[in-house]
Amino acid sequence: MATVRLKRIEHDLEGLKSFTNPDVRLEQYQTPARFAAELLHYIDITDGIAGKTVLDLGCGCGILGFGCVRLAAAKVVGVDIDDSALSIAIENKEDVGLDDDTIFFLNNDVINIEKSDFSHSDMVIMNPPFGTKKQPKVDEKFVVKALELADIVYSVHKSSTRHHWGTIAEQWKEKLGWNIKVQTCIAGQRFTIPRMYKFHKKQEQEVLVDLMRFCHQ
Template sequence: MSTRRALAQQLGVVAGFDSPSVELEQYPTPPEVAASLVHVADMEDDVADRTVVDLGTGTGMLALGAALRGATRVVGVDLDREALDTARENERRVGARTDIHWVAGDATRPPLCPAEDDPVTVVMNPPFGAQRGNEHADRAFLAAASGVADVSYSIHNAGSQEFVESFAADHGGAVTHAFAVELDLDRQFPFHEEESKPIDAEAYRIDWTGDGASDD
């Protein structure tokens, strides 16, 4: 197994959005953050020999991280076909050997039907719901994860723990891990005033099987 730092270096070649959409809150996941999330998933045996689904994959950062860590297959789902074209190019850049499927579709209603004997891990960096009219957008992503995954890893705005734990419990899941991450967001929309801004965020592992136990 490569180290978290080595994985981040491998993901450093992943290109971001050519024309990011503010409505879809298309911000790239930094390689270091993707590597941290995937590394934890791998250490928990949630990547190797499993199907990994990246909901709202964008240009493929989390999906490619899972592919590099030996998932049996990876599925990246996104509405933005242009972003998926970039994800395919990124697949060639990283040289992952895992079978990757890039699927155009609504990540909150993923067109997937995993077999009962096929363990599925979801990884995702859903929109935080920061834009007016898009509040609580991450709820729909969590609901989608609960329907297809045994376990999910997701990134949320800082201060989301109470919400995530409550949502998981209401949908038959349990938060088993929580850790802080920092997103360095580069200036890409007209309303951004700074060239780069660090954003405090949190990542969560949720067991959707009903067998999870909280770390508390």
């Protein structure tokens, strides 16, 4: 039954429109439908998505948010700085026949949003920028902002940074007074990126990524 459900979610997500002109400065890559379905299924059986209010920070074209709706989230809010990506997300919303009571999108810099911008949020589910030379440590900034907004955060990161997050959590404890539990939920998943930018030499690039869970204790 779980396999059938995964296939249905993957099928629904495959039909969504993706970036037409991705911005390398924002590290824009579409989350593969299969990967999105698998991580959302894991989150659903672990913490439950049904009936929850979910934030997707750096939502791009909205694939994770639409997956949450498919899993019966009560409300989903996607936030992204790129208005062209949000235009595609809105097209996707119209194509699948959803309204603003279920999912809506906010055009803003994730780093600038505040908890007061939302009436309530149960969890954040996101695939943030990985933090390359163009945006050093932006992945850490996304996680910090997410933990300001919700008690539970699920986030996708390069597997190569896995052991670094424990050190960062210790820094948060000293600087912010946060006691954060960090878990690697899905390790070493292959994230396939099609050839999108001029510097890509292959038709497909593969990056190993982890689904991490951050939780206030």
